[in-house]
Amino acid sequence: xxxxxxxxxxxxxxxxxxxxxxxxxxxxxxxxxxxxxxxxxxxxxxxxxxxxxxxxxxxxxxxxxxxxxxxxxxxxxxxxxxxxxxxxxxxxxxxxxxxxxxxxxxxxxxxxxxxxxxxxxxxxxxxxxxxxxxxxxxxxxxxxxxxxxxxxxxxxxxxxxxxxxxxxxxxxxxxxxxxxxxxxxxxxxxxxxxxxx
Numbered sequence: 001x002x003x004x005x006x007x008x009x010x011x012x013x014x015x016x017x018x019x020x021x022x023x024x025x026x027x028x029x030x031x032x033x034x035x036x037x038x039x040x041x042x043x044x045x046x047x048x049x050x051x052x053x054x055x056x057x058x059x060x061x062x063x064x065x066x067x068x069x070x071x072x073x074x075x076x077x078x079x080x081x082x083x084x085x086x087x088x089x090x091x092x093x094x095x096x097x098x099x100x101x102x103x104x105x106x107x108x109x110x111x112x113x114x115x116x117x118x119x120x121x122x123x124x125x126x127x128x129x130x131x132x133x134x135x136x137x138x139x140x141x142x143x144x145x146x147x148x149x150x151x152x153x154x155x156x157x158x159x160x161x162x163x164x165x166x167x168x169x170x171x172x173x174x175x176x177x178x179x180x181x182x183x184x185x186x187x188x189x190x191x192x193x194x195x196x197x
Contacts, residue, residue: 001157005118007048010151013119014046014085017111021102022089031086041140042091044098048083051151055080061161075159082122083151088130089143096129099143103127106147118152 011030018028027039031047057079064072087102089095105111106124115121126146131139
């Protein structure tokens with residue numbers, strides 16, 4: 001049994017997109033890390049907020065071929081989810097510029113083309129400044145953006161399935177009970193018990 005994508009893959013996809021926006025020299029981190037101090041500005045922080053189902057299950061069965069020979073079957077179950085990731089941009093004026101650029105590009109083909117086929121952008125919202133006070137009691141400038149994407153995980157496991165069917169004719173013994181019927185002429189006839197040919 002296996003799941004083809006997890007939140008690790010979502011982080012990797014969003015990381016690739018954010019790198020397009022801020023460049024490879026800016027540090028991009030995954031949120032909710034214990035005992036790790038944030039780096040100096042500027043940097044970007046990504047935090048997964050959760051997923052909401054937006055589609056029903058799709059089931060499938062596929063043949064497994066090894067060197068052209070059928071060796072088994074794989075059953076699959078997949079569904080679409082609306083997955084939310086908050087991205088925080090820390091820094092000076094560049095933080096606002098990065099957040100706005102990310103919001104613009106997330107709704108563009110650039111973001112769509114930069115991400116895997118089973119993780120695609122849907123929309124973005126809540127582009128806003130949310131400053132915070134750090135450990136030194138200083139304000140840190142932070143621009144926040146919520147990225148919403150379509151997340152389509154697929155669960156698979158080996159299964160059994162039929163490769164063909166053989167249809168044959170088997171004779172059976174069928175008996176019909178005595179019956180009488182009246183013809184339109186008013187005559188009565190009798191049908192004796194008999195076998196079907």
